[in-house]
Amino acid sequence: MSLRPFALERYFARYEFSTPHLLSSSDCEALTLTELLSHASPADRLVWDNLSLGYTESPGHPVLRAAIAHDYPGLSPNDILTAVPEEAIYLAMRTLLSPGDHVVVTFPGYQSLYEIARSLGCHLHFWQSREEDGQWHFPLADLEALLAHNPTLVVVNFPHNPTGATLSPTEWQSLIDLVSRSGARLFSDEMYRGLEANRKPLPPAATLLPNALSLAGLSKAYGLAGLRLGWLATRDTDALSRLQTYKDYTTICSPAPVEHLALIALHNSEKLRLRALSILDQNRPLLAAFLSRYSHKISGALPAAGPVCFLRYHGPSASAFAEHTASSHGLMLLPSTVYDYGDSHLRLGLGRLSFPDALDRLSAALELQ
Numbered sequence: 001m002s003l004r005p006f007a008l009e010r011y012f013a014r015y016e017f018s019t020p021h022l023l024s025s026s027d028c029e030a031l032t033l034t035e036l037l038s039h040a041s042p043a044d045r046l047v048w049d050n051l052s053l054g055y056t057e058s059p060g061h062p063v064l065r066a067a068i069a070h071d072y073p074g075l076s077p078n079d080i081l082t083a084v085p086e087e088a089i090y091l092a093m094r095t096l097l098s099p100g101d102h103v104v105v106t107f108p109g110y111q112s113l114y115e116i117a118r119s120l121g122c123h124l125h126f127w128q129s130r131e132e133d134g135q136w137h138f139p140l141a142d143l144e145a146l147l148a149h150n151p152t153l154v155v156v157n158f159p160h161n162p163t164g165a166t167l168s169p170t171e172w173q174s175l176i177d178l179v180s181r182s183g184a185r186l187f188s189d190e191m192y193r194g195l196e197a198n199r200k201p202l203p204p205a206a207t208l209l210p211n212a213l214s215l216a217g218l219s220k221a222y223g224l225a226g227l228r229l230g231w232l233a234t235r236d237t238d239a240l241s242r243l244q245t246y247k248d249y250t251t252i253c254s255p256a257p258v259e260h261l262a263l264i265a266l267h268n269s270e271k272l273r274l275r276a277l278s279i280l281d282q283n284r285p286l287l288a289a290f291l292s293r294y295s296h297k298i299s300g301a302l303p304a305a306g307p308v309c310f311l312r313y314h315g316p317s318a319s320a321f322a323e324h325t326a327s328s329h330g331l332m333l334l335p336s337t338v339y340d341y342g343d344s345h346l347r348l349g350l351g352r353l354s355f356p357d358a359l360d361r362l363s364a365a366l367e368l369q
């Protein structure tokens with residue numbers, strides 16, 4: 001079976017660089033190179049200035065992997081493999097799944113989290129998000145029922161793209177217990193970890209289960225999407241070595257400048273995460289005011305965690321409205337059609353400094369309707 005086009009990425013390819021105002025991005029405001037380097041310690045700056053542009057170590061520089069492992073109590077640098085985040089999903093699915101396997105996966109969701117499994121001939125079972133009074137949640141009873149399919153892999157994504165939902169610590173522990181009892185492996189996409197409105201991230205899955213894989217990276221909470229640097233963390237050394245073998249057929253190793261800039265970012269992790277959180281904090285009340293004013297046209301809740309939320313559009317077609325705002329107002333919105341999730345929702349992203357201006361443009365478009 002072939003891979004279907006990644007609808008969201010194709011949509012961004014069409015609009016992201018041709019539409020002046022973006023209101024649906026999932027990353028937080030990007031740093032400039034100068035800004036990031038201004039945070040470098042004298043020692044890190046010296047390495048940057050003398051960096052050799054040769055090949056790097058395939059699993060990631062040991063110092064970089066040590067800085068990453070710091071965030072995963074009980075894991076060592078050898079439990080980390082660096083990769084482009086999207087590449088890491090590909091490596092994991094190609095390595096861990098075989099045709100005919102059953103896979104349970106959160107839905108709607110980031111397409112590669114299920115599309116690669118589908119292309120391999122796996123059977124997909126969607127753990128659906130439920131919308132009640134504008135709030136999104138993932139009932140654990142639904143997950144428990146899906147585990148009856150005997151999945152090889154359970155794929156979850158919290159904080160969740162696109163709904164902005166997350167689990168409570170108790171629900172997260174119940175999920176871990178359920179998956180562990182089922183005998184399935186857990187793949188946990190934690191790309192938005194660190195962007196919780198309550199400032200209380202869930203412990204990474206890889207620290208809770210010996211064979212779970214946690215995916216994370218610098219694209220969202222660190223404002224460094226263009227570095228294309230992420231990682232997989234797991235205590236399953238056999239799985240990690242199979243992933244490593246597969247990586248020899250994708251990128252082999254990360255670019256040296258990326259590795260060193262990533263290290264500078266991780267050495268300033270608290271500062272950079274607070275920067276992203278403060279942008280979200282500034283934008284949240286603006287979205288709350290917008291929602292109380294336009295609830296008859298667009299309704300929903302602020303994200304519980306992460307920079308995106310998934311709002312109900314009360315007009316006939318969210319995708320037609322998004323086409324209209326792009327062509328007539330220069331405003332890019334993301335309709336739920338790219339998630340294969342009907343035509344009644346729009347994803348909004350609160351992570352950019354331009355959010356207030358872009359939201360004003362959305363208000364103007366709604367006023368003219």
Ligand SMILES: Cc1ncc(COP(=O)(O)O)c(C=O)c1O
Binds near residue numbers: 084086189228
């Ligand atoms: C849930 C999720 N996982 C993985 C990725 C991939 O991250 P990147 O685009 O940095 O490769 C994204 C990107 O939007 C995402 O939303």
